[in-house]
Amino acid sequence: MSQEAFVQIVDAHYSALYRFALSLSRSEADASDLTQQTFYVWATKGHALREVGKVKSWLFTTLYREFLRGRRRGERITSLDTTPEAETAAVEPEALEAMDSQAVMSALQDVDEVFRAPLTLFYLQELSYQEIAEALEIPIGTVMSRLSRGKAQLRARLNEKRGATNVVSFPTAKDETANG
Amino acid sequence: MDNQEAQFILRAYRANGADATDPAFIEALEQARRDPSLGRWLEQEQALDEVISRKLRAIAPPAELRKNILAGAKASRRRETRAWYNSPVIYALAACVVIVAGLSFLWPNFNGARDRTKFAELVINDALHEQHTAKSLEAASTLRNYISNTSHRLAAAPMPVNREKMEELGCRTLTLGGHEVAEVCFARAGLVYHLYITPRMKALGSEPKFFEHDGGAAAGWSDARNSYVVATTSGLAALQKIL
Numbered sequence: 001m002s003q004e005a006f007v008q009i010v011d012a013h014y015s016a017l018y019r020f021a022l023s024l025s026r027s028e029a030d031a032s033d034l035t036q037q038t039f040y041v042w043a044t045k046g047h048a049l050r051e052v053g054k055v056k057s058w059l060f061t062t063l064y065r066e067f068l069r070g071r072r073r074g075e076r077i078t079s080l081d082t083t084p085e086a087e088t089a090a091v092e093p094e095a096l097e098a099m100d101s102q103a104v105m106s107a108l109q110d111v112d113e114v115f116r117a118p119l120t121l122f123y124l125q126e127l128s129y130q131e132i133a134e135a136l137e138i139p140i141g142t143v144m145s146r147l148s149r150g151k152a153q154l155r156a157r158l159n160e161k162r163g164a165t166n167v168v169s170f171p172t173a174k175d176e177t178a179n180g
Numbered sequence: 181m182d183n184q185e186a187q188f189i190l191r192a193y194r195a196n197g198a199d200a201t202d203p204a205f206i207e208a209l210e211q212a213r214r215d216p217s218l219g220r221w222l223e224q225e226q227a228l229d230e231v232i233s234r235k236l237r238a239i240a241p242p243a244e245l246r247k248n249i250l251a252g253a254k255a256s257r258r259r260e261t262r263a264w265y266n267s268p269v270i271y272a273l274a275a276c277v278v279i280v281a282g283l284s285f286l287w288p289n290f291n292g293a294r295d296r297t298k299f300a301e302l303v304i305n306d307a308l309h310e311q312h313t314a315k316s317l318e319a320a321s322t323l324r325n326y327i328s329n330t331s332h333r334l335a336a337a338p339m340p341v342n343r344e345k346m347e348e349l350g351c352r353t354l355t356l357g358g359h360e361v362a363e364v365c366f367a368r369a370g371l372v373y374h375l376y377i378t379p380r381m382k383a384l385g386s387e388p389k390f391f392e393h394d395g396g397a398a399a400g401w402s403d404a405r406n407s408y409v410v411a412t413t414s415g416l417a418a419l420q421k422i423l
Contacts, residue, residue, distance in 0.1 A: 004293050006250075007250060008389055008390070010246060010249050010250060011246070011390045011391075011392070011416070012390055012416070012420065014241060014245065014246055014249060015240070015241050015416060015417065016237075016417065018241035018242075018245060019236055019237070019239055019241075022239065023236075028242060032241070032242055032245050032248070035241070035245060035249065036245070036248055036249050036252050039249045039252070040252060091228060092228075093224075093227040093228050093230075093231045096228065096231045096232065096235070097231055099235070100235075101235040101236065101238040101239050102239070104232060104235040104236060105235075105236060105239055108236070120236070122192065122194065123229070123232050123233045123236050124233070124236060124237070125194050125195070125196050125198060125233050125237075125421075128194070128198065128199060128202065129192040129199075129204075143192065144188060144189065144191070144192050145188075147191050147192050148188055148191045151191055154232075155228075
């Protein structure tokens with residue numbers, strides 16, 4: 001692969017991959033490492049991919065595999081697919097507009113991991129539900145189910161974040177002294 | 181299919197309309213059109229999804245990440261090359277061959293890439309800092325209707341452009357980096373884009389290439405007759421959605 005083609009692919013996809021990695025790893029440093037690692041794998045193995053149209057899916061799949069591979073030994077995802085579906089909390093789009101992007105990302109990072117991965121890919125709007133299923137190596141029905149449950153969880157987390165930002169703290173003794 | 185089933189399916193329907201032609205959603209979408217309560221639910225669901233998507237896409241990667249990715253890949257390639265050749269003599273010979281081949285093969289492409297990048301930067305500068313008259317919004321209505329239509333992906337098919345007539349139609353025309361360019365502004369989903377059209381440049385192929393400069397983003401590609409660069413201040417993701 002030429003350097004030019006490599007740069008082209010980096011430019012087209014690194015931002016979305018970083019956001020996916022940030023959602024998974026919950027750390028900017030880890031997200032940067034994961035994104036770099038993904039492109040390293042692409043630089044060394046990408047030539048084996050025969051379908052040019054599959055580059056994006058391939059990168060997201062690779063990033064997710066690298067994330068799972070880097071997980072600490074013994075740490076496992078608890079399967080939550082059998083848990084009852086949370087009641088969907090109501091969130092108004094207008095209220096959400098007032099939240100900053102970091103707060104929305106933070107709410108997403110609080111969602112259980114089994115839901116977070118498909119949910120982030122869904123909201124990044126880069127992959128269809130079939131491509132999400134391929135990237136995460138789960139059946140299509142499971143993607144839909146996890147999106148449904150994940151959305152409910154995310155809305156609950158968003159409401160919590162909004163509630164937290166609306167709390168007005170009492171002034172401390174130190175503040176009162178400082179204010180005269 | 182009852183409404184609960186339709187909701188389950190439609191929760192996987194992307195708010196940007198990218199799944200509009202996916203047969204898996206057609207029945208559920210049809211039901212939402214027929215049933216007002218399901219229709220309202222879908223509208224709210226999409227509005228919320230769109231805000232969340234926009235917020236997530238607004239998160240910028242660290243400034244140094246792109247450079248680090250490119251530098252890391254280069255370093256990795258060099259390290260791997262050393263590992264393959266244990267003999268310093270063979271390695272030196274191989275390096276000579278690579279350098280000679282690289283100079284003869286890559287140099288013209290490098291110039292093309294440099295021209296392309298320079299042109300894209302000029303386009304972005306123009307889109308960001310120059311006056312765009314109402315003319316360029318009103319002109320060439322067939323083309324403007326085409327490029328404003330959210331179902332058209334700009335780089336996927338030849339566009340209805342008669343470049344020679346664009347000036348007559350009142351399009352803004354200018355010279356950028358020695359290229360005669362016509363410009364048309366358009367909007368999609370509330371985002372403003374500037375399309376620049378110039379006679380076909382060798383440096384731009386049929387696959388879109390993306391550029392970022394000074395807070396603006398651009399994508400360039402060519403069809404059989406023309407080259408196109410579309411620029412926006414709304415970021416690369418906004419460009420990818422329309423190409």
